Amino acid sequence: xxxxxxxxxxxxxxxxxxxxxxxxxxxxxxxxxxxxxxxxxxxxxxxxxxxxxxxxxxxxxxxxxxxxxxxxxxxxxxxxxxxxxxxxxxxxxxxxxxxxxxxxxxxxxxxxxxxxxxxxxxxxxxxxxxxxxxxxxxxxxxxxxxxxxxxxxxxxxxxxxxxxxxxxxxxxxxxxxxxxxxxxxxxxxxxxxxxxxxxxxxxxxxxxxxxxxxxxxxxxxxxxxxxxxxxxxxxxxxxxxxxxxxxxxxxxxxxxxxxxxxxxxxxxxxxxxxxxxxxxxxxxxxxxxxxxxxxxxxxxxxxxxxxxxxxxxxxxxxxxxxxxxxxxxxxxxxxxxxxxxxxxxxxxxxxxxxxxxxxxxxxxxxxxxxxxxxxxxxxxxxxxxxxxxxxxxxxxxxxxxxxxxxxxxxxxxxxxxxxxxxxxxxxxxxxxxxxxxxxxxxxxxxxxxxxx
Ligand code: ADP
Ligand code: MG
Numbered sequence: 001x002x003x004x005x006x007x008x009x010x011x012x013x014x015x016x017x018x019x020x021x022x023x024x025x026x027x028x029x030x031x032x033x034x035x036x037x038x039x040x041x042x043x044x045x046x047x048x049x050x051x052x053x054x055x056x057x058x059x060x061x062x063x064x065x066x067x068x069x070x071x072x073x074x075x076x077x078x079x080x081x082x083x084x085x086x087x088x089x090x091x092x093x094x095x096x097x098x099x100x101x102x103x104x105x106x107x108x109x110x111x112x113x114x115x116x117x118x119x120x121x122x123x124x125x126x127x128x129x130x131x132x133x134x135x136x137x138x139x140x141x142x143x144x145x146x147x148x149x150x151x152x153x154x155x156x157x158x159x160x161x162x163x164x165x166x167x168x169x170x171x172x173x174x175x176x177x178x179x180x181x182x183x184x185x186x187x188x189x190x191x192x193x194x195x196x197x198x199x200x201x202x203x204x205x206x207x208x209x210x211x212x213x214x215x216x217x218x219x220x221x222x223x224x225x226x227x228x229x230x231x232x233x234x235x236x237x238x239x240x241x242x243x244x245x246x247x248x249x250x251x252x253x254x255x256x257x258x259x260x261x262x263x264x265x266x267x268x269x270x271x272x273x274x275x276x277x278x279x280x281x282x283x284x285x286x287x288x289x290x291x292x293x294x295x296x297x298x299x300x301x302x303x304x305x306x307x308x309x310x311x312x313x314x315x316x317x318x319x320x321x322x323x324x325x326x327x328x329x330x331x332x333x334x335x336x337x338x339x340x341x342x343x344x345x346x347x348x349x350x351x352x353x354x355x356x357x358x359x360x361x362x363x364x365x366x367x368x369x370x371x372x373x374x375x376x377x378x379x380x381x382x383x384x385x386x387x388x389x390x391x392x393x394x395x396x397x398x399x400x401x402x403x404x405x406x407x408x409x410x411x412x413x414x415x416x417x418x419x420x421x422x423x424x425x426x427x428x429x430x431x432x433x434x435x436x437x438x439x440x441x442x443x444x445x446x447x448x449x450x451x452x
Pocket of ligand 2: 163164220221
């Protein structure tokens, strides 16, 4: 399946610097393309101005090259920076686009499309820190001697922590060293949609053959295999074939295979026999290092204090960290203030804390108790029963991470005697989160209740 906007972006990516591409285009979407009118979704109003003044011709050109003819073009601020929420998946079969879109060439004559690799992901631009050093050293070993020690290479961790970047970087580096290698990167969702297509068109054998010839197969977001039994079976076969030939297999997922429902036990254990490596949340120093590297890459001038402010205030993941960083740089350019000045005059508050301001500690406690089906009184009481205690600790954790509340204040909110109990509770959740994926999901859901 070829998404038109992806092709347009691929075209643009070749014409602008990686820094410009990631700043201006990464979060754009095609909201609609009909009646000679194209609407592009952007993250905020700063983008509208910049895209119009700097890149209009480029965008127009790239759209036309991809068969989208139009007379007017508009930019619209999407309600969220996460494009999937509002964008429509525009594909060549999208009927509302009518015949305005000519059939796309299957390949845009770039390697980056046919093998799924995107050259912007390099090992050089991947900052090594305490959150990823083991995974990176395994990655380097794979690059030196693919198909040997870490095979398969299983990389897992929450969203936005660098899984795609790291495995793409391995693919790119392998190819740089030996351009004759046959490498394929594919998200598991593409794997199964292609597989279904092949079966429906009676081309199951060809599908299989495409994989047989590979030297390295990279499968991203394996967790989405849930409920796709036939595809799982096919993947298992391909996996075994490649493995026997000592071909390198790389798989990412947000959790361990054993924690993905409906994954065959034998497959689960095979996937981790080369070791399972995780990417963790970056610590403060890691976040600063990533931002400094990004600033250097973009040639952006940003004060160390501003970097520290962003690092301190974004506690979700690296994707969000980059998002806030870009927004502050943009605002600083538009307003003619330095990033630090912007922060000091209060115009650059990080979006999550913005959203949270109207929410009190009491409301958080209520939401957590409700989520666990407990009366607030009971959750904030003295009970040592495991599930009640966990709920209490989750409340402590959320109050600390999301409201940046002091441990003394949290103690009062959740009805415990002193702040050391709170510190212990938060630490407990932090360490449980590393491997307890159900807990991760629970906390995400609670946050959705809180913000929603
Ligand atoms: P995931 O696949 O785990 O959801 P991504 O690989 O898409 O995460 O990473 C999210 C963003 O963060 C990407 O833009 C990526 O380049 C960046 N990123 C993640 N880890 C690092 C790192 N260690 N150094 C530099 N950039 C990183
Ligand atoms: Mg990813």
